[in-house]
Amino acid sequence: MAITELDTVTDFFNRMVTSCHNKCISARYADADLNKGEQVCIDRCVSKYNDVQKKVGEVLQARGAANVNAPNPSSFGSP
Numbered sequence: 001m002a003i004t005e006l007d008t009v010t011d012f013f014n015r016m017v018t019s020c021h022n023k024c025i026s027a028r029y030a031d032a033d034l035n036k037g038e039q040v041c042i043d044r045c046v047s048k049y050n051d052v053q054k055k056v057g058e059v060l061q062a063r064g065a066a067n068v069n070a071p072n073p074s075s076f077g078s079p
Contacts, residue, residue, distance in 0.1 A: 012053060020045035 024041035025034070034042065 016046060016049045019049065 020042055023045055024038050026038075
């Protein structure tokens, strides 16, 4: 269970890094450090990525809870 969770977190982190890097950082590196615009873009991108991930998780949990609480159609008419 812990390995699966670690894999999930690692995958999330890698996707976030790739997505935000592609969006915010020019392919042509002019400086060794990020400029102010890149820093702000990265901060916003990471924040939005985390917000979306949280919302998706909440929706999936709600759906999972709804499925657990829903009656099982195959149990109707069973003795």
